[in-house]
Amino acid sequence: MQLDELYREVIMDHYMHPRNQGQIEGDALSIDLKNPTCGDEITLQLHVEDGVVQDVRFKGAGCSISMASASMMTEAVRGKSVEEAMKISDEFRKLMKGEEANEELLDDLEALSGVCRFPARIKCATLAWNALDKTVKNSEKGE
Amino acid sequence: MTTENAFIADFPILDQQVNGHRLVYLDNAATSQKPLVVIEAMDKYYKTINANVHRGVHTLGSLATDAYENARLAVSTFIGAHDEREIIFTRGTTESLNMVAHGYARQHVHAGDEIIITLMEHHSNLIPWQQVANATGATLTYLPLLDDGTISLEDVREMVTDRTKIIAMTQCSNVLGTINPIKEVAKIAHEHGAILVVDGAQSVPHMKVDVQELDCDFLAFSGHKMMGPTGIGVLYGKMEVLEKMEPVHYGGEMIETVELFQSTWKDIPYRFEGGTPIIAGAVGLHAAISYIESIGMNVIEEHDHRLTAYALEKLSAIEGLTIYGPQHDRGALVTFNVEGVHPHDVATVLDTEGIAIRAGHHCAQPLMRYLDVAATARASFYLFNTLQDIDILVDALQKTKEYFGYATR
Numbered sequence A: 001m002q003l004d005e006l007y008r009e010v011i012m013d014h015y016m017h018p019r020n021q022g023q024i025e026g027d028a029l030s031i032d033l034k035n036p037t038c039g040d041e042i043t044l045q046l047h048v049e050d051g052v053v054q055d056v057r058f059k060g061a062g063c064s065i066s067m068a069s070a071s072m073m074t075e076a077v078r079g080k081s082v083e084e085a086m087k088i089s090d091e092f093r094k095l096m097k098g099e100e101a102n103e104e105l106l107d108d109l110e111a112l113s114g115v116c117r118f119p120a121r122i123k124c125a126t127l128a129w130n131a132l133d134k135t136v137k138n139s140e141k142g143e
Numbered sequence B: 001m002t003t004e005n006a007f008i009a010d011f012p013i014l015d016q017q018v019n020g021h022r023l024v025y026l027d028n029a030a031t032s033q034k035p036l037v038v039i040e041a042m043d044k045y046y047k048t049i050n051a052n053v054h055r056g057v058h059t060l061g062s063l064a065t066d067a068y069e070n071a072r073l074a075v076s077t078f079i080g081a082h083d084e085r086e087i088i089f090t091r092g093t094t095e096s097l098n099m100v101a102h103g104y105a106r107q108h109v110h111a112g113d114e115i116i117i118t119l120m121e122h123h124s125n126l127i128p129w130q131q132v133a134n135a136t137g138a139t140l141t142y143l144p145l146l147d148d149g150t151i152s153l154e155d156v157r158e159m160v161t162d163r164t165k166i167i168a169m170t171q172c173s174n175v176l177g178t179i180n181p182i183k184e185v186a187k188i189a190h191e192h193g194a195i196l197v198v199d200g201a202q203s204v205p206h207m208k209v210d211v212q213e214l215d216c217d218f219l220a221f222s223g224h225k226m227m228g229p230t231g232i233g234v235l236y237g238k239m240e241v242l243e244k245m246e247p248v249h250y251g252g253e254m255i256e257t258v259e260l261f262q263s264t265w266k267d268i269p270y271r272f273e274g275g276t277p278i279i280a281g282a283v284g285l286h287a288a289i290s291y292i293e294s295i296g297m298n299v300i301e302e303h304d305h306r307l308t309a310y311a312l313e314k315l316s317a318i319e320g321l322t323i324y325g326p327q328h329d330r331g332a333l334v335t336f337n338v339e340g341v342h343p344h345d346v347a348t349v350l351d352t353e354g355i356a357i358r359a360g361h362h363c364a365q366p367l368m369r370y371l372d373v374a375a376t377a378r379a380s381f382y383l384f385n386t387l388q389d390i391d392i393l394v395d396a397l398q399k400t401k402e403y404f405g406y407a408t409r
């Protein structure tokens, strides 16, 4: 196992300088999610208008992988339609299982591909994505 | 004992490379490794005398029963119980503590009574008491921690009243390493007519625990943390409190007569061991106890102390490393955080060096909140660990800091 396979430069950059951190003022879908085995937590907020993710913010505490993955997720889905965001989420999950995934859709997220070789860390990387899926599902149920 | 450690050869699992390095196993507080004698004892049991206990008339049935009851006797002697009937086999500490909560506390704790626990409890010695308090209307209170992670007997004296029915406390914290003054707390408890329930999960494997000397009413521990197999544990209870405890598992093996609408129970301890018991597990635990006794608990204790003192000294010297818990008189573990690096990341880096440690909340969320951390890393030792293992840990932690660019930040 090579550490650099896991901790790619892009990941460390997002960990040290997280994007879209904070809170949305005004209307937003919101969720708090915890990883009960390790205590990592995230609050995710989505502002969706006309089926498009207009704004997305997160706050959280956790390891480099969970926080970098959250930051990268917000970048990946911001400005995308909810449908597209869900597609990216599906592809990301394939990446975590070590399956072939759509590189074009994943773009930068490909940097997290090393996580699948560190099974104990997969749940770190998927925390923010679980928050995304749950938020969208909750909003669909609400409608 | 220096780097030459005669016990290493007893543990087959240690003879392997993990991620290209010699395995350095420092997660004994989660579960310890097993010596060959334990593995072979269970193997032999299954190969030669496996049968159900307390029912068969046939030869294997009596041999299996003897093996199971001999294990009970060995446990009883090991912890200095008055009578082997005071030993109940369970699945582990968690089941033992739940048995006390359901079988004893739910019967004898009432609205307005008090249950006292400490802030350092493992979830398994915390949630059962929350549940008892919620169900009975009793009040659950927490003994505070001092700055060094210990409790004060003054606080105990102040908090315990005649309304206190139960004090439940760990003998050794799985996070802070704190050793609690069980004997003194037992005295205070009894002065007020309360009983003391002791979580021995981290103490029984590492120090001489004598229930008569401690005078605790219940003691719970797990076989797997003391070199025995998973799936077997113990609940010790004084005969007088066991007589007041209700069974929690109804079914076979625990009854005397069964009528259509009523039944009567077997004698203690069988009434508490409903269903086919964990026979091979008991045999494995017996072998683990024999192994410990062949070495001498005092030798293990001394070895643990030496490693822990060395680890504390070496780890304290690492800049940016915070160590939790008292400086002295502590269990065989060190819990810490590396500034700027999440414990998960620490554990992953160490894993690539073949070092196994624990990272997380260690099933003690209220304590984590009190320490104001989301998670911590923990290295925990046992007799097969060496000073060299700790040197390897220290080097790897330095490497972790460098890798995460501590110096440049």
Ligand SMILES: Cc1ncc(COP(=O)(O)O)c(C=O)c1O
Residues within 6 Å of the ligand: B029, B030, B091, B092, B093, B094, B095, B122, B124, B125, B170, B172, B173, B174, B199, B201, B202, B222, B363
């Ligand atoms: C202090 C303490 N109490 C209780 C337990 C629970 O033990 P088990 O999981 O074997 O039931 C543990 C082990 O994780 C522990 O460290």
